[in-house]
Amino acid sequence: MPFFRGEHRSLSIWFHLEPSSPIPIYAQIAEQVKRAVAGGILLPGDQLPSVRELAMKLRINPNTVARAYLELEREGVVATQRGRGTFVADGIRALPEVEREREVKGDIERALVKARDYGIKGEKVRALFAGAMRRLFVKSAKQPSKPPRSEE
Amino acid sequence: MMAQVRVNRDINSRAGAHPDRVFQGHSPAQDIAIETRNLGRMFGDVQAVVDLNLSVPAGSIFGLIGPNGAGKTTTIKMLLGLIQPTAGGASVLGRDILTDSLWIRSRVGYVMETQAMYGYLTVGETLSFCRRLYPRWNDELVRGYCKSFGLPLERKVGKLSKGMKTQLALILALGPDPDLLILDEPTSGLDPVRRHEFLTTVIGEIAGTGKTVFLSSHQLSEVERVCDHIGIINRGTLILSGSLDQIKAQEKKVRIITQGALPEEIMRMPQVRKVEPEGAGYLISISGAVDAVIDRLRALPHSFLETIDMNLEEIFMDYVGAPDSCKTPREGE
Numbered sequence: 001m002p003f004f005r006g007e008h009r010s011l012s013i014w015f016h017l018e019p020s021s022p023i024p025i026y027a028q029i030a031e032q033v034k035r036a037v038a039g040g041i042l043l044p045g046d047q048l049p050s051v052r053e054l055a056m057k058l059r060i061n062p063n064t065v066a067r068a069y070l071e072l073e074r075e076g077v078v079a080t081q082r083g084r085g086t087f088v089a090d091g092i093r094a095l096p097e098v099e100r101e102r103e104v105k106g107d108i109e110r111a112l113v114k115a116r117d118y119g120i121k122g123e124k125v126r127a128l129f130a131g132a133m134r135r136l137f138v139k140s141a142k143q144p145s146k147p148p149r150s151e152e
Numbered sequence: 153m154m155a156q157v158r159v160n161r162d163i164n165s166r167a168g169a170h171p172d173r174v175f176q177g178h179s180p181a182q183d184i185a186i187e188t189r190n191l192g193r194m195f196g197d198v199q200a201v202v203d204l205n206l207s208v209p210a211g212s213i214f215g216l217i218g219p220n221g222a223g224k225t226t227t228i229k230m231l232l233g234l235i236q237p238t239a240g241g242a243s244v245l246g247r248d249i250l251t252d253s254l255w256i257r258s259r260v261g262y263v264m265e266t267q268a269m270y271g272y273l274t275v276g277e278t279l280s281f282c283r284r285l286y287p288r289w290n291d292e293l294v295r296g297y298c299k300s301f302g303l304p305l306e307r308k309v310g311k312l313s314k315g316m317k318t319q320l321a322l323i324l325a326l327g328p329d330p331d332l333l334i335l336d337e338p339t340s341g342l343d344p345v346r347r348h349e350f351l352t353t354v355i356g357e358i359a360g361t362g363k364t365v366f367l368s369s370h371q372l373s374e375v376e377r378v379c380d381h382i383g384i385i386n387r388g389t390l391i392l393s394g395s396l397d398q399i400k401a402q403e404k405k406v407r408i409i410t411q412g413a414l415p416e417e418i419m420r421m422p423q424v425r426k427v428e429p430e431g432a433g434y435l436i437s438i439s440g441a442v443d444a445v446i447d448r449l450r451a452l453p454h455s456f457l458e459t460i461d462m463n464l465e466e467i468f469m470d471y472v473g474a475p476d477s478c479k480t481p482r483e484g485e
Contacts, residue, residue, distance in 0.1 A: 017377075019373065019376040019377040020373065020376055020463030020464065020465070021461075021463075022400050022401070022461035022462075022463075024397040024400075025377075026397075051359060051360065052355075052356060052359035052360055055355050055356075055359050056352045056355050056356045056359070059348065059351050059352055059355065059377060059378065060355070060377055060378060061213045061355070061378055061379065061380050062355060062358065062359035062360065063211065063212065063213070063380055064380060116450065117450070117456070117457040117458060118456065118457075119454070119455055119456070
C-alpha cells in the first residue's frame, strides 16, 4: 500500500501483508518498517501514517497497527510525539549491529534445527557450513577491505 | 505394539463432551465487552447453543466463526435480547441481557444477516425514523456516510441494491455512536469492492475509540486479516477461542517418520489432539504447549520431522470440517 506524505518529504512505502502467515500481522508491519529504515527508504524524522490511516489502508485491526508502532517505539526505531504523530527516530539509520547479528543467529539456528530434524549428523552439518562459507565468503575474505598500505 | 493409530483425543466429535479451550489474556471484568456464562438455547428439543462461555475483550475485533447452523445468529440474538436464553446468562457492556436489554440495544449497533428494513420508506425517511429512537444519534456522521456511499435519500429502501441496503444498515448501526458493533455475516453477498469499503468504514469508525466489534463471518481470510480475537463454534458449542496470534502459535501439526511405532506416551500427552497415519509416518495435531511435544518427538529415533504452521482456515477445518475423518475406521469407542 503506498501510503504517506512525510512532514518533510513526500514518499511512500508498500506494505505486503500475509494474514495467514504464522508471523503475527503486527510483527510483519514492524519488520517492514524496520527494513525500510535499514534500507534508507525511511529517514529519521519521516512521519509514519496514523494508526487509523494505516489500518484503513491495510484493512486491518487498528489495535494491530498500534501494537506494531508500540513495538517499534520500544525498539527505538520510531518515536511518538503526543498529538503530532509517529516519526522515525533520530539517529536511526540502519539496523544496529546486535540486531543484525541476532537475525543471522536465528537463521543459523533454524537451519540447524532442520538439519537435526532431517537426521543430518554434526560432522556433516559442519562440512556443509564450511562449504557454504567457502563458496560465499572466500572471495571477500581474500580481498582486504582496505587497500594494502605501502609501508606494509 | 500398535498396528493402528489410535485417536488420542478428538475434541470435536461430540458436542459438549469436552471442555472449552480458552486461551485467555488479562481480563478484568470491566475490560470485557461481552461475557456469556453457560449460555444455552433450546428450540424444541434441538440444542442451538450449548454451555457457551465466551469472553470478548473491550476494544477488540472479535470474529465468531462456524459452519451454517452452528449457533452464531442465535447467540447474537440472545446478546441483544431478541430471543431469550433457555440456560445460563450473559452480560453485554457490563449489563445483564435479561434485565437490561433495552439499555444494551441503545449502546449496540447491529447489522443483521438479512437487513430487516421497511421497504416502503425512502432512505431519508428511514434515517429520520431511526434518529428519533436514539439519544446519541450522530446526524453529521450519518449524512457524511450517505454522501460518501452515494446513497440516494429519496429512493425507497425496497428498491435498493443488496450492496446499498448493507451500506444503509451499517449507517443505521453507526448512527447511535455505539460502544459495541455487532455484525452478523455483514459482508455475505457483497462484491469484493463493497466488502472492502464496508470493512474500511468499520475500521475507520472504531480506530482509537475503544469501540468493540463482534462479527460473525464465513470469510475466513477476512477474519484472519481484521480480527484480533476469534471464537470457533460448532453445533452450538464453543470449540476454541482466544487471541488469534496466540491460537496460531498454539495450534501446530508435526509430520514425523519414526523408526517403529509411535510410543503410547506421546499419544497420552494432553497437547496431542489427534494422530493420523500419513504415508510411512504420522501427522500429529498439537494444541497448547507445542514445544514440549516437539521436544519429545525429536528425542525419538526418526528419519524425518517437520513442524507445520496452520492458517486460520486450516485450523478451522481441522476442528470443524469432516469431524470424523480423523478417526480410525471401525474402531469402536
